Amino acid sequence: MKLLSLYIKSFRGATQPVTVEFDRSKKITMLFSENGNGKSTIADALICLCTDKMGSLDDKSSIDKSFLKSLGTGSGETKITLNTDAGGFSTSISGSAKTFTKNPATGQPFLKFLRRSQIVNLINSQASDRYTALKDYLDVSNIYSGEEALRKALREVERDLDNSASTLQSAIDTLEKCWKEEGSPDVDMLGWAKKQTEVDLSKEESAYRVLAELVAQWQTIGNKQKEINQHQALVTTSEKNKQDFSAILKKLEASSKKNAPALLTLLQEAKTYISAQVTIDKCPVCENGIVKTTVMTSLDAQIKSMSSLQKATKDLDAATKTYDRNVVILNTSIGSINTLLLKYKDSISKYVSKVPEIAPFVNGIKTDPSVNYNLYVDCYTQLQTLYVRIETSAVKKKKSIDQHTLIKNQYNNIIQNAEKAEKLTALKSATSRALVIVETARKEFYDNELLSISSEVEQMYQKIHPAEGLGGIKLFLNPKFKNSLELQANFHTEQGITPQSVYSESHLDTLGICIFLALAKKYSDGNNVLILDDVVMSVDENHLDRFIQLLHDEAINFSHILVTTHYRPWKDRYKNNRAPASNVHFIELRTWSRQNGIRVFNGRIALDELRQMLNDTGNFHRENISAASGRILENILDFLTIKFNCRVPRKPKNDYQLGELLDGLSKDLLKNFKVEHFEKDINGKYSSVLKQVDLKPLIDKLKMLKAVRNQVGAHYNFDGSLVNDGDVEEFGNATVEFAELLICPECGALPDRNKSGSYWETKTGSIKLYPLIEP
């Protein structure tokens, strides 16, 4: 997946919308700026878009996510859009939301990133924290979760198997008991049980149901009889009460003629009548004149004098009503029991021949409830005897049926649980084997991954630190602790030491980078984006060159590498063709301001800048051409004098100037000093010589013109003014010619490789530089 452009609006340092255009022909993009100009904003934008991480904000202990938005954005939209050759991806934060909404929601480019803080965490932290630092790469927690689920499944299967075995044993014990109770018939208990389950019990069950019905009917009759007995007792009691109150009343009537209940009734009715009249002055019986109040007073007095009679009358009424009610209830119960008796008579009539004692009852039952009830009472003993026989028979049949049912159930239990246990045993075996496979695979995978990564790290590290007595890098999980990632290395004669103890800070830095790079490479399918965000702090020249070389060697494993750095020597290695500049797209960020936001400029190598100055005939800048040519020549000659171990004046800082470097090229060297340029064959390989050029004439020319650099390009003096533009242009053109003869047109690097043992060549093989060493 090639990155084409990145648009950032209102995200962190992007106070103004900014677009970063990527050169799709270059695998590596170098984003250079001094600190605080927006490098991390651009790296973080990609990280926020392509991952669920927050980029450099994740390093901060307390993050206010509102600062994901640029200052002054308010409720406006933050948006990041990435265009690739596989389509567009965007993410945004709208309104007061603090999380990103991605579009599309999935399928973003796969991106890994490395920041300096991660290197520090990786190297300096404890083994458990080191595991956490690499968790994104090494985390197999999903697999472990599945392994735990499998372990749980095994526990459940074992538990089910135990339960099934227990149920099976219980069924066998119960059946064996039944079998022994039956006298251990047949030789085989299960064979016997199987036969028992095949016995047809329908007739037995039918007979039992009939007997059970008779038992139930007789018990219902018995319950009804109890009710009747209770009602009978109430009738007797209430009848006695009625008789007692009647005797009291008769006694009162006999004691005085005035105690006649009829008179009391008359007086009460007269009182009721007169009190209801508004005015009355005549007696309604004799029509004599009366006074209402006088008559009412007299009536009250008479009624009061008859209070005993009044009470006795009321008591007798109440007792009579109670008695009548009890009689009705009793008769109703007798009616109910009659219904039951009629039904029972029908049910037992078939037993008359076998139990003749019940014949009077069966034959005597007619329609009159009272008669039937009395007959039942008379025949109760015979009927109860019959009931006992029926019940005994029912219990016996029930026991027989239950025994068969028990045998059947236990037999079925045994068959079913034996089958279940067989299946569970197979499942337990399969689960156990699966668990061993999963657990072993996980551990082996992890060990192999770490071994493989260790090997890769070692190779990378040796590229940066060859023959330094370092290496032997080994990453491994400490088996004593969970998620504990150990790191060991060699240091000269010491084996398996912790590198933090003895390695220098810059060596630890490169070790951390190599570990991350190896991991990112390991899990990249060649289509992943890698971000190295300011990972190089300060590295010496040699190590920097080797690191750059390593990065270019590994670039093939990624679709795109974005390098951000504030380390100017790194950028200058490219700018001056001391590294494969043609493979790198330069972007420079200029000073950030809130008003202007992030300012992006495409950087160029020094040689391109010189070419442009020479081509810009309308604005011929002699001083800049002279200065730029001088710097380019110093850079190339610095490279050459080192390669050929040339003799130059000894200086404390090795800050040689153009003249010193040119003079460092000895006569013997210049005699043989030549380059061969090759062109590609049909297979894309540089195989046939395109041209061969002796360098001595050009060196001689540059020696003649070298004064231009100081006189025009470095100082203000009278001699400089005397140098004509033609000499300046010639100096510039000779510099370009010299550079083009030595710099690979494909990768942009100088011939720094010794593969043949007889010349230097560029990485691509496009240029060969002779000789290999100064003769």
Next chain:
Amino acid sequence: MNNINEILAAQIVEKLKAEKLINANDTKLVSKLSNGSMKDADWKIALEEIINTQKVRKSSKK
């Protein structure tokens, strides 16, 4: 393939298939295992499936 869980899940499932512990045609196990959604019930179903298949084969031979 970028996800370490996917790589390992694929390796595990291949081994389980080679040992005839799960159905050779199973296509869901890798994704469930790699995305962490594999439950105990899923394992039982996958392992029982092949046990049942083998049982049916034995029965039909008889």
